[in-house]
Amino acid sequence: MASIQDIQQDIIDEFDMFEEWMGKYEHIIDLGKSLPLIEEQFKTKDNLIKGCQSRVWLHAQHKDGKVIYTADSDAIMTKGIIALLVRAFSEQKAQDIVEADTDFINQIGLKEQLSPTRANGLVSMVKQMKLYALAFQSQN
Amino acid sequence: MIDVNDIRHQFPTLHQEVNGHPLVYLDNGATTHKPQVVIDAISHYYEKLNSNIHRGVHFLSQQATDAYEASRETIRQHLNAQHLHEIIFTKGNTEAINLVANGFRQILQEGDEVLVSAMEHHSNIVPWQMACQSSSATLKVIPMDEMGVLDMDSYKNLLSDKTKVVAVNHISNALGTINPVKQMIQWAHEVGAAVLIDGAQAGPHCSIDVQDLDADFYCISGHKVYGPTGIGALYGKEEWLKKLPPYQGGGEMIATVSFDKTTYADLPHKFEAGTPNIAGGIALKTAIDWINQIGLDNIVSYEKELVDYATEELSKIEGIRFIGQAQEKAGVISFIVGDIHPYDMGMILDKLGVAVRTGHHCAQPVMDQFCIPGTVRASFAVYNTKEDVNRLVEGVIKAQTMLS
Ligand SMILES: Cc1ncc(COP(=O)(O)O)c(C=O)c1O
Numbered sequence: 001m002a003s004i005q006d007i008q009q010d011i012i013d014e015f016d017m018f019e020e021w022m023g024k025y026e027h028i029i030d031l032g033k034s035l036p037l038i039e040e041q042f043k044t045k046d047n048l049i050k051g052c053q054s055r056v057w058l059h060a061q062h063k064d065g066k067v068i069y070t071a072d073s074d075a076i077m078t079k080g081i082i083a084l085l086v087r088a089f090s091e092q093k094a095q096d097i098v099e100a101d102t103d104f105i106n107q108i109g110l111k112e113q114l115s116p117t118r119a120n121g122l123v124s125m126v127k128q129m130k131l132y133a134l135a136f137q138s139q140n
Numbered sequence: 141m142i143d144v145n146d147i148r149h150q151f152p153t154l155h156q157e158v159n160g161h162p163l164v165y166l167d168n169g170a171t172t173h174k175p176q177v178v179i180d181a182i183s184h185y186y187e188k189l190n191s192n193i194h195r196g197v198h199f200l201s202q203q204a205t206d207a208y209e210a211s212r213e214t215i216r217q218h219l220n221a222q223h224l225h226e227i228i229f230t231k232g233n234t235e236a237i238n239l240v241a242n243g244f245r246q247i248l249q250e251g252d253e254v255l256v257s258a259m260e261h262h263s264n265i266v267p268w269q270m271a272c273q274s275s276s277a278t279l280k281v282i283p284m285d286e287m288g289v290l291d292m293d294s295y296k297n298l299l300s301d302k303t304k305v306v307a308v309n310h311i312s313n314a315l316g317t318i319n320p321v322k323q324m325i326q327w328a329h330e331v332g333a334a335v336l337i338d339g340a341q342a343g344p345h346c347s348i349d350v351q352d353l354d355a356d357f358y359c360i361s362g363h364k365v366y367g368p369t370g371i372g373a374l375y376g377k378e379e380w381l382k383k384l385p386p387y388q389g390g391g392e393m394i395a396t397v398s399f400d401k402t403t404y405a406d407l408p409h410k411f412e413a414g415t416p417n418i419a420g421g422i423a424l425k426t427a428i429d430w431i432n433q434i435g436l437d438n439i440v441s442y443e444k445e446l447v448d449y450a451t452e453e454l455s456k457i458e459g460i461r462f463i464g465q466a467q468e469k470a471g472v473i474s475f476i477v478g479d480i481h482p483y484d485m486g487m488i489l490d491k492l493g494v495a496v497r498t499g500h501h502c503a504q505p506v507m508d509q510f511c512i513p514g515t516v517r518a519s520f521a522v523y524n525t526k527e528d529v530n531r532l533v534e535g536v537i538k539a540q541t542m543l544s
Contacts, residue, residue: 021159021491026542029484054483055513074513075481076543 004096007088008104015108024109025077032080038070050127054078056125062133066091067133081122089129097133102126142434148523150175158450159397161493165529169313169341169472169519175430178367181423193418194392194409208418212408215373218428218491220349221357225407226381228374229416233340234263236359236374237307239335239411241267243384244305248275252301252381255333257282257290257319258509259312262502264338268307277304284509288464296327310342314328314503314517315464316447316472318346322353329354334380344521345443345470347436350375362420366521367427371420374411381407388413439522443471446520450529457536463506463515474501474515475535480543482514488539489516490522490534494532 002010018024038047042059049056054075061068069090073079088104089097105122148154153173156163173332185207191200193208212227221227230236243497248254254268258281272279282295290308299306306328325335336357342348343360350358357380362371376384386393386404390413395403404410419540431439454460459478476482486498499514500507507514518532 024540025488025491029543054481075483077483077484077487 001091004092004100008101011084011088012104024057028080028084029076030080031083032073032076032078035072035079035083035086036070037042042070043072049124056082058082058125058128058132060129060136062094062136062139065093067094067097067136069129069132082125085125085129089133094133094137098130098137100130111136142438142522143498144442144523144525145177147434148525150174150177151523152179154523155341155352158493158495159491161531164494164528166518166520166524166528167495167497168344168521168524169364169501169517170277171364171369172344172521173523174368174427175364176512177430178183178423178427181426182419185419185422189422192415202301204418204422206493207285207422208416210463211421212373214425214428215360215517218349218432219360219373220377221375222351223378225448226375226378227419228376228381228408228411230372230374231370231417232372233261233338233359233361236357237264237336237338238267239308239374239387240267240357241271242387245271245274246385248272248277248304249385250276251302251306252277253280253298253300254284254305254307255280255295255298255303255308255328257308258284258308259288259290259315259317259319259448259503260309260508261313261338261340262504264307264309264336265505268305268468279374281505282308284317284430286510288312288317288506289466290317290319290324292320292323299327299331299333302329303328303331305336307336309336309338309340310348311339311345311472312343312464312506313472313519314504314506314515315466316341316344316469317464317466318468320468321355325356341471344431344439346440355464356380362424362427365424366430367424368417368420370417371424378407381411384411386410386413390414392416393485394485426439429442434522443520443524445525446526446529447471447473449526450518450520450532453533454536456499457501457533459540460536463510463512463530472517472519474517476512476515477540478544480540483514484543485516485536485539488534488542489532492531492535492538494535496532 038057038059043057047057047059049058054073056073058071069086071082151173189204191204193205216224216227254272256268280298283291311319321337328335334356337355339358339360343365355378358375360373363369393405393410393413395405461476463474482498489496497517
């Protein structure tokens, strides 16, 4: 498994290929469509993230020393963004997730591409992922 | 007749590029842009008048007071209220409704009922919930049908001598429905209930005559009628305003104060505690004068033409579903396309320079009834054009292609 840092760099490179917003958006939409869905049983109120304008569910599980995230949203663009986050953080060690830098979101120009409300949702999502990791870390 | 080019010239904010495209602003239900005269009126106050009102004997204070009170008179005429002291300045409709609902906390009793409609803005729901909670009264809901029209038979059945207040919007911000408020008020009065009409969306889109309607309370919001934010007006019938307790305590709203007892000022000052938004109040007159100069009837018929054109053009889009299809509609087209989430649509439209509102429009119960997460809402003002509509339609089609 590549490190969080390497994966983030891959994502940055991937987005660098698109000069225009349209390409970036279309890429996010494609990613959204390919996101592995969360199991229906985890789409609970508890797993809903506050601060997102569309509904976002995030589920985390600790398995063999790694955190596995699954997520879903009712909006496809949001789903695409979650797909990026899941790609960067899922199946990594809790400690690595807690310590990870999340600046890649800024570097791919997503924050500026997305409306402020959406960007806030993004911040909430990252925060929630880190909170899960922190909880798993302290269990050990 | 409307000379839309001339009108557009008067709105500086309209002339800008957004994301590389000329701005198309179709979020007028949230707030309208301001003509130069309104912007000038605000500057003029701070440049030439700036003084506190109703207090000083000095020249500037007197001038500012006169300008502020002249605005009250303009609002009175605009709403056709009988008395000047029936017009209360507020900071907007949210405050106006809170002012009234808060007063009713002390009037409502256990067993009493308050009726709101299924298509209210949160600001005409939550204050009543709070009032009911603290007085043990019951909140009941007037249902609507799948077209977004209130069910008048149910309304009639809900009315009884327990009904103390009916609170409905004149025009729905989420659906555009124009409600038959005159009829509703008449029926409510037959059982002795007071009626508050939330005129936030009616202000810019229809002429209002509170005496003809026989409304007990009617509120409008400045920022939705080409005026500043943070200012609005509440009309209340004299007898009701006398009955209601003050909303906030402080300066301006008192006659005499001692530590034993305070007596309240007469209307309208009883409800206007503290230094108000003076510049806003003065500029609201400018905004209303501006509307009247164009003529509300001209605005209404021009906007109807636009909304009809937009509805016709949008209905050519495959999979579009209009939310709110009342016969009587104004200013607003709410829709969803296929199973595309409104946020996805809104984000792409934004990239194309088209500003719409997406989401539940502060009317979550409406979205629940239609089982949708929200809608895309295009809402119109007198400065919009058919070209704006074309850009919207192109944008929706583009978003649809990208998202499906
Ligand atoms: C129907 C309706 N009622 C109330 C409000 C709230 O008004 P204000 O912004 O003046 O507080 C709005 C504004 O969105 C509205 O559309």
